[in-house]
Amino acid sequence: MDRFTPPSTGSALQLTGLSQRFGQRRVLDTLDLTIPAGQFVAVVGRSGCGKSTLLRLLAGLDQPSDGHIDNDAPAGDTRVMFQDARLLPWKTVLDNVGLGLSGNWRDAARAALAEVGLADRAGEWPARLSGGQRQRVALARALVHRPRLLLLDEPLGALDALTRIDMQQLLERLWQHHRFTTLLVTHDVGEAIALADRVLLIEDGRIGLDLAIDLPRPRDAADPARLALEAEVLARVLQQPQPEPVVTAPRPTPLPSQLRWAL
Amino acid sequence: MSNSRLVHSGRHLLPWLVPLALLLAWQAAAQAGLISHRVLPSPLQVLQAGVALTESGDIWANLKISFWRAAVGFVIGGSIGLALGLATGVSRLAEGALDTTVQMLRNIPPLALIPLVILWFGIDEGAKVFLVAFGTVFPVYLNTYLGIRSIDPALIEMARSYGLSGFGLFRHVLLPGALPSILMGARFALGIAWIILIVAETISSTSGIGYMAMNAREFLQTDVVVLSILLYALLGKATDMAARALERASLRWHPSYQAA
Numbered sequence: 001m002d003r004f005t006p007p008s009t010g011s012a013l014q015l016t017g018l019s020q021r022f023g024q025r026r027v028l029d030t031l032d033l034t035i036p037a038g039q040f041v042a043v044v045g046r047s048g049c050g051k052s053t054l055l056r057l058l059a060g061l062d063q064p065s066d067g068h069i070d071n072d073a074p075a076g077d078t079r080v081m082f083q084d085a086r087l088l089p090w091k092t093v094l095d096n097v098g099l100g101l102s103g104n105w106r107d108a109a110r111a112a113l114a115e116v117g118l119a120d121r122a123g124e125w126p127a128r129l130s131g132g133q134r135q136r137v138a139l140a141r142a143l144v145h146r147p148r149l150l151l152l153d154e155p156l157g158a159l160d161a162l163t164r165i166d167m168q169q170l171l172e173r174l175w176q177h178h179r180f181t182t183l184l185v186t187h188d189v190g191e192a193i194a195l196a197d198r199v200l201l202i203e204d205g206r207i208g209l210d211l212a213i214d215l216p217r218p219r220d221a222a223d224p225a226r227l228a229l230e231a232e233v234l235a236r237v238l239q240q241p242q243p244e245p246v247v248t249a250p251r252p253t254p255l256p257s258q259l260r261w262a263l
Numbered sequence: 264m265s266n267s268r269l270v271h272s273g274r275h276l277l278p279w280l281v282p283l284a285l286l287l288a289w290q291a292a293a294q295a296g297l298i299s300h301r302v303l304p305s306p307l308q309v310l311q312a313g314v315a316l317t318e319s320g321d322i323w324a325n326l327k328i329s330f331w332r333a334a335v336g337f338v339i340g341g342s343i344g345l346a347l348g349l350a351t352g353v354s355r356l357a358e359g360a361l362d363t364t365v366q367m368l369r370n371i372p373p374l375a376l377i378p379l380v381i382l383w384f385g386i387d388e389g390a391k392v393f394l395v396a397f398g399t400v401f402p403v404y405l406n407t408y409l410g411i412r413s414i415d416p417a418l419i420e421m422a423r424s425y426g427l428s429g430f431g432l433f434r435h436v437l438l439p440g441a442l443p444s445i446l447m448g449a450r451f452a453l454g455i456a457w458i459i460l461i462v463a464e465t466i467s468s469t470s471g472i473g474y475m476a477m478n479a480r481e482f483l484q485t486d487v488v489v490l491s492i493l494l495y496a497l498l499g500k501a502t503d504m505a506a507r508a509l510e511r512a513s514l515r516w517h518p519s520y521q522a523a
Contacts, residue, residue, distance in 0.1 A: 059424060076426065086421040090439040090516045099435065100425035127518040141425075 010038035010181030011073030018067035029205030042192035079142035085134035132163035336395025348407025410444025
């Protein structure tokens, strides 16, 4: 490769004895993991296996029951992209990208929007965008902070197949350019192998499989080596029985007695 | 093209056809002697009463004082309701401390307070403003509180992960998220403000539209009574239109306010 690659700006992570319990249930069980700076890691596993729990711990959204996470970058350098774009509907696309920025942020926000190919939609309301466009705005909102760790919680799960491929290519391109450390949680083994340097399978709250993916980029969907890897990981995932679902608290809604009252 | 313009203006006129027909029928019935003008004056007589009172200036003086009472009462009551609703919506502590009290007070019909209010304020301006303020606190309070509580927690979590907290979180997420509900509460409150004011003015007053109606009743001026009723309807409609315009202006982001 003769192209100049900028030095890694990603953060390196060290997870030691990380555990997370919800009541009696151990979702993560003394998990140890080292992620070098700039690596693209995909985490796969059955739903409820704890992969999203791991992401929430890394994001600082939840605190672990046990163990700790060493991140060589400050907490403000970690950004999360959720399955739903979570754009504020009352802010324009540009204002959404600039959320949490201060000073002269507009140029940076415009540049981030241009990176995801939505420069011309800066003045629109999020309600006017398609699902894929909303996710691209959410990506721009994360990128504008120049994150050193980008956490992706099934960000492409709700998109149609073609939009998904576009987004995968966009993610790969941006990652190659910015070199942030990336952790992608996905239930799609194909997506994991298309994008990641390393695929982790979580089962029983531990790392069940840690597989380096040494295929050249951009990766060809029809490459037999890639298909073989995909089949191997998928077979491994399917060996595991479906874990019992985690009961999450339902979203609080207003009581009917509060709503009925009008005039 | 002229055809489509015709259809367009037709669509604007359509809602007014039924009121117009009713008005014409009313006028015809009055002229034919089917309705005694002691019971109900004809629309023309009401119009004439309106012209006469406009010329004497009575109508403006009374309109002004009624509008002032409703506006001051609404601003006071709405501000208190908004402040309480924001406090209980944002803070669990404030909710625990205040919500039960407010919910108890809200079950008092404002008009039940009239005897007490007359004892406190006499039949002064204070009495009317107090009643209107009392009646408008609760719809604004309740809708502000509910508006903040029904904001998607996922959005709040996202905003926190982007470093927003305290006033920033309030300004960028909580307040705009609750705004549709707050404005809905304000519209309810405006409707209530007029209802309370009408009753308060007819019971105890020396000015205002309600007073004008009660005074006219003494002299059997049914045309002025009907005129007063129509004025209330117009005032109510005008404030509702103003509230809707405010809604449209401040909720441009909302899908239901965007042109298809």
